[in-house]
Amino acid sequence: MTALLLDDVSHTFGTRVALAHLTLGVRPGRVTALIGLNGAGKTTALRALAGRLRPAHGVARVLGHDPAGLPADVAARFGQVVDTPLVHQELTVTENLVCAARLHGEPGRAAAPRASAAVGRMGLEPWRHARARSLSMGNRQRLGIACATLHRPTALILDEPTSALDPQGVVIVRELVRELADDGAAVLVSSHHLDEVARIADEIVVLHAGRDVGRLEPGGTDLEQRFFAMVLDADTRAVTDAGSRS
Numbered sequence: 001m002t003a004l005l006l007d008d009v010s011h012t013f014g015t016r017v018a019l020a021h022l023t024l025g026v027r028p029g030r031v032t033a034l035i036g037l038n039g040a041g042k043t044t045a046l047r048a049l050a051g052r053l054r055p056a057h058g059v060a061r062v063l064g065h066d067p068a069g070l071p072a073d074v075a076a077r078f079g080q081v082v083d084t085p086l087v088h089q090e091l092t093v094t095e096n097l098v099c100a101a102r103l104h105g106e107p108g109r110a111a112a113p114r115a116s117a118a119v120g121r122m123g124l125e126p127w128r129h130a131r132a133r134s135l136s137m138g139n140r141q142r143l144g145i146a147c148a149t150l151h152r153p154t155a156l157i158l159d160e161p162t163s164a165l166d167p168q169g170v171v172i173v174r175e176l177v178r179e180l181a182d183d184g185a186a187v188l189v190s191s192h193h194l195d196e197v198a199r200i201a202d203e204i205v206v207l208h209a210g211r212d213v214g215r216l217e218p219g220g221t222d223l224e225q226r227f228f229a230m231v232l233d234a235d236t237r238a239v240t241d242a243g244s245r246s
């Protein structure tokens with residue numbers, strides 16, 4: 001079964017095309033990376049899966065359901081960090097994690113140990129009792145990822161999860177994502193960093209101007225060169241198509 005699905009999804013903001021006929025699916029146990037230049041459409045694709053945007057055309061599905069109205073038992077198996085993390089600024093790190101555990105259906109007695117384990121896992125011990133609003137950007141990102149993953153989701157979407165992280169945080173997130181996938185989760189992650197996603201992804205989808213313009217083999221060589229060749233080729237085709245229409 002495809003756990004995360006975008007089927008022929010298109011969306012525009014005014015005249016600006018954000019997504020054009022994007023189809024992709026992530027199966028359990030797989031990590032798919034969406035890679036593209038600024039404005040390529042990565043966040044829009046993830047917002048459609050997070051239920052934050054209803055695409056003008058096409059279908060988004062999380063574990064077989066419309067993400068805008070996930071049943072509670074399905075929401076409890078889903079994790080996401082898209083746009084801003086679901087973190088309450090006035091709560092402490094531990095309180096946020098307990099809250100996230102409860103929201104994802106953990107019984108009361110299990111929430112505190114889950115929160116404690118997540119604090120350790122994400123390297124947040126020194127800030128365990130700090131309010132979220134006082135955290136640095138990187139630690140806020142660590143907390144957001146912890147809140148989205150401490151219930152061990154079977155479907156997970158992460159929008160640029162390492163953008164604010166130091167090298168230690170990058171390794172922590174890399175190992176966490178790979179571990180969840182190896183335990184059977186379907187993970188869709190967006191990034192600008194080819195070398196980073198090449199280490200965790202089973203498949204790399206190149207998005208450009210809202211379109212899927214090709215796939216890169218994570219273990220392949222010259223990824224950067226091949227990425228730019230795909231983007232250039234897509235731009236050349238777009239200009240040629242526009243010319244032949246006029």
Ligand SMILES: Nc1ncnc2c1ncn2[C@@H]1O[C@H](COP(=O)(O)OP(=O)(O)OP(=O)(O)O)[C@@H](O)[C@H]1O
Nearest residue numbers: 013016017018036037038039040041042043044045
């Ligand atoms: N709320 C919005 N209103 C208007 N235009 C939008 C909105 N959200 C996205 N866009 C436009 O849609 C296109 C895709 O944006 P999106 O944020 O999905 O790209 P991205 O690949 O995530 O970019 P980045 O790497 O910079 O985060 C861009 O041209 C962007 O300007």
